[in-house]
Amino acid sequence: MSSPVVHPAHHAPTGFIRRYIFSLDHKVIGIQYYFLAVFSVFLGMALSVLMRFHMVYPDAKVSLFEKLWPTGAPGGIMTPELYLSLMTMHGTIMVFFVLTTAPQSGFGNYFLPIQIGAEDMAFPVLNMLSFWTTFLALIVMVAAFFVPGGAPLAGWTAYPPLSAVGPLSGPGEGLGQTLWIISIAIFCGASLMGAINFIATTIDLRARGLSMMRMPLTCWSWFVTAILGLLGFAVLLAAGVLLLLDRLAGTSFFLPAGLLVSDQILNHKGGSPLLWQHLFWFFGHPEVYIAILPGMGVASQLLATFSRKPIFGYRAMVYAILSIGFLGFFVWGHHMFMSGMNPYSAFAFSILTMSIGVPSAIKTFNWIGTLWGGRIQFTTAMLFALGFVSLFVTGGISGIFLGQPALDLYFHDTYFVVGHFHMIMGVAAIFGMFAGTFYWFPKVTGKFMNETLGKIHFYLTFIGVYCIFTPMHFLGIAGNPRRYADFTNFDFMGKLMPVHTFMTHSAIFTMVVQFIFLFNLFWSIKKGKPAPINPWNATTLEWTIPSPPPFDNFAGKHPVVNHGPYEYSVPGAAKDYIMQSDPA
Amino acid sequence: MLLGPVVWVLTLAICYVFLGHYWWFPPPISQHGQAYDQQFTATLWVTGIIFFCAQMSLGWVIVKFRDRGGIARYSHGNNVLEVVWTSATAVLFIGLVLAGTRIWAAVHFEEAPANALKIEVMSKQFAWAFRYPGPDGKFGRTDLKQVNDQGGNPFGIDDKDPAGKDDITSASIKVPAGRPIQLIMRSRDVIHNFFVRELRLKQDIVPGMEIPFHFQADQVGTYEVPCSELCGLGHHQMRTTLEVMAPADFEKWLQEQAAQK
Secondary structure, three states, X not given: OOOOOOOOOOOOOOOHHHHHHOOXXXXXXXXXXXXXXXXXXXXXXXXXXXXXXXXXXXXXXXXHHHHHOOOOOHHHOOOHHHHHHHHHHHHXXXXXXXXXXXXXXXXXXXXXXXXXXXXXXXXXXXXXXXXXXXXXXXXXXXXXXXXXXXXXXXXXXXXXXXXXXXXXXXXXXXXXXXXXXXXXXXXHHHHHHHHHHHHHHHHHOOOEOOOHHHOOHHHHHHHHHHHHHHHHHHHHHHHHHHHHHHHHOOOOOOOOOOOEEOOEEOOOOOOOHHHHHHHHXXXXXXXXXXXXXXXXXXXXXXXXXXXXXXXXXXXXXXXXXXXXXXXXXXXXHHHOOOOOOOHHHHHHXXXXXXXXXHHHHHHHHHHHHHHXXXXXXXXXXXXXXXXXXXXXXXXXXOHHHHOOHHHHHHHOOEHHHHHHHHHHHHHHHHHHHHHHHHHHHHHHHOEOOOHHHHHHHHHHHHHHHHHHHXXXXXXXXXXXXXXXOOOOXXXXXXXXHXXXXXXXXXXXXXXXXXXXXXXXXXXXXXXXXXXXXXXOOOOOHHHHOOOOOOOOOOOOOOOEOOOOOOOEOOOOXXXXXXXXOOOO | OOHHHXXXXXXXXXXXXXXXXXXXXXXXXXXXXXXXXXXXXXXXXXXXXXXXXXXXXXXXXXXXXXXXXXOOOOOOOOHHHHHHHHHHHHHHXXXXXXXXXXXXXXXXXXXXXXXXXXXXXXXXXXXXXXXXXOOOOOOOOEOHHHOEOXXXXXXXXXXXXXXXXXXXXXXXXXXXXXXXXXXXEEXXXXXXXXXXXXXXXEEEEOOOOXXXXXXXXXXXXXXXXEOOOOOOOOHHHOEEEEEEEOHHHHHHHHHHHHHOO
């Protein structure tokens, strides 16, 4: 709890560079993170559409491909190695620079301090450093496209030996893979700095009266996500350094004896490829929750606001976030049922995996409980929150198949898995970001986003993503493996091509639709309708201050919190909401 | 409000395609495969019902509780309901895992029967090789230095070891129907994965490890084997076949191979 020391009002720095580039202001940093993610998500989406195009038209000659990748697409025909590079970079950019960046570092940076009544993050300099370190990581990652051999092809999971033995195992496995690992290591550093800052801010800087159990669920989800980041990225950083040593210094952490790659006998011995998988997934599974928890927080916030009801079961929601965060560290083995690890451990991992489905189900029930008996207002923000719930259910339910080692005997590494995680950690999380964007845009800019464009964008995207990712489950049931550059070598995959074609067309459609959003975003920054301080009649502290907020948020005053975060439609109250800072 | 019907239509469409089995498993060719399909079907019904009910009720609350100028109910929740749905999902989910445990145990905890036919598997970028011990029933020693893919020695069978003289290597795997098979799987470069859809079985093959894996196929036929762990630029071409033969045909094939030695 913050000590009620009275600080004088801070003044914003006046120079452009200190104000907008190397800014210490959490709000500017939040926006920087947000636009870094917007750039990354469009890049990642473009890569995915190129992949989908190649899978369906592997022999197509496109002169643009040759211009972009003279060696990867000679004569305009994409090579399988280029396909795998696109896939690796798509996954990496989406997971790290979009799903980890926007929901937590973007929205969290901007709104955590305001929602808890603080004037900034606990460590503003560290905050600035963590953004610019992330930026550097992105530069290094994208640079991998432009080095000899091109970007790596080992997937975002970078399993050794494929990722550890250098160019012998394929193009892109030279400098491209090295840059990939360096970028990830830098990103880990950035995320650790961010995580420490979020944790310290949440614990130390809350306004008077804002007990933990009065925090908005968004703050809870950012707080728990930060803890996951702190523990997870520390391990990934160590794993990345070891992998780098295997590649550059001749060590053998992940490389066993007896390797014969491209007719060359290697001198490694004593390492284990499975060690990487354990370390990677010890980070990698919590990473899924790093991506989705903030979305769950935003969805909860919006469902309560726009159905004008308190959140159903606030305590249960908090406990669910905590238990998802806790259990999230004990389920990494479900990525490894087929890996050759001791099959007895699969038993423990599967029980724990199913257990984590329980708090996820609680959240879903409580969201529907929140809507029940409400007075639902269909703003675009709310539509995305409702879409989030639908996608969360669809994406979560397929986890019940994959969490069973017995059923994973077939589904591992098929499109069923691709459909599952894209639904939940991909599009559900991105719907959380869209929801947050429409909800908080008036606070950040003082203007509304265009609702008509917003709704068109929502419906087309919602239908589009279902059309892309639902068919993947059928491909998985038919046994179609993932990470295949094309499907011409297997008889059974020929019958699946109509499904692939449908998905590719849906993906192109959905990509085009995203430009509606981009247009809406930039157009509304310039020309949006002016918004009042509290356009949604919401209760949390950010809606008590001007839009856009002043440099030190509360103009030197210290807000006092007297109410829980979701006091809507309280009987006897003058309005249908009581703000957290309203008198008791 | 429109979202409610959209969610309904999407839900019904998804259920329709699932029930239609338009793109589905190939028929199983083993007892394990049948048990697998039962477990899948049970899981599909449980999750399908949850999926259907959750999406339909989401659509319903969207339509039913749209803003019509009334007053929202002031409620912070209901602890009884929380306990009920928490325990119900816990029982369902954990129950499904437990129900599937026997299938997993039969694949991984039980040893292959003593009469199982032993076959070695060697995977490499981007081809498969299979080795049978030949008439002496023994695999010869191998040596990485003697590996010669073009010369028909992908395993690097040591020519100084007499036990290796009669070893048979093949680029596809051939097994007799109705007899347990014990695979001993190795990779010499990166991780690969042996997957036969009709067997409902899959296993990573990890360099530096020797992974035992057993199965029994009962249905004669030829089945495709796609590598199912990313192994490099030729991953999508790493194909072989599992040929399940009538026992007599298999013996004949073995003898023909041995005669060529």
